[in-house]
Amino acid sequence: MKFSANLGFLWNDRPLPEAIRCAKTAGFDAVECHWPYDVPAEDVRSALDETGLKMLGLNTRRGKAGENGLSALPGREADARAAIDEAADYAGAIDAGAIHVMAGFASGAEAHRTFVSNLAYACKRAPDRTILIEPLNAYDAPGYFLSGTALALSIIEEVGAGNLKLMFDCYHIQLLEGDLTNRFLKLLPHIGHVQFASVPDRGTPDHGEVAYDHIFKVIEDSAYSAPLGAEYKPNVKTEDTLGWLDRFR
DSSP: OOEEEETTTTTTTSOHHHHHHHHHHHTOSEEEOSOOTTSOHHHHHHHHHHHTOOBOEEEOOOOSTTOOBSTTOTTOHHHHHHHHHHHHHHHHHHTOSEEEOOBOBOOSHHHHHHHHHHHHHHHHHSTTSEEEEOOOOTTTSTTBSOOOHHHHHHHHHHHOOTTEEEEEEHHHHHHHTOOHHHHHHHHGGGEEEEEEOOTTTOOOTTSSSSOHHHHHHHHHHSSOOSOEEEOOOOSSOGGGGTHHHHHHO
């Protein structure tokens, strides 16, 4: 098994280039991040080159305070596309493989049309990147537009772009729908990235209601071979939470 350190949560008390080096030292196979835009891209690229790690992906900006993405917000198309442009340029500068386009808090037919239109724009704007969409659970993100895998799949089919894929976050999907094994296998052709954390506390994957011994074995036995994203919240120093890494590798 290969694992990616999500530096939005792991080592997030360190500057991003230093966090990349920490992930290398800890034995991760890749890294990913949330919003790196305040760090010069050349500094991130230098750390990636130094460590030999690949940046798997990054997110579009959330927007203003209290927002959680812009791309499903009617009337905010200019802001959403500026965020997509920014993400595409930054991803190109550091050779990040994917861009997670965040939908935001919205509902209804107009929000649906807006999200589809902005995703089509993102797929054309960054044709050499995977564009990801991610359902978020209603406990952590109440009112988030993308509220389940069925909606995500219908949008992927509606947009019809080969580089639009699903972010399969085991933590969110367990809280939204459960049935992780069957759901993963069913959605596998549409999955562009996998993330994980314990449920319900979003901690390390060695406790909680999800049996990651089983889930990781299912993934390992499938056609999916990319690193899995460790997007959990450490409750102590990140270095002191990594006992799971050797166990599951």
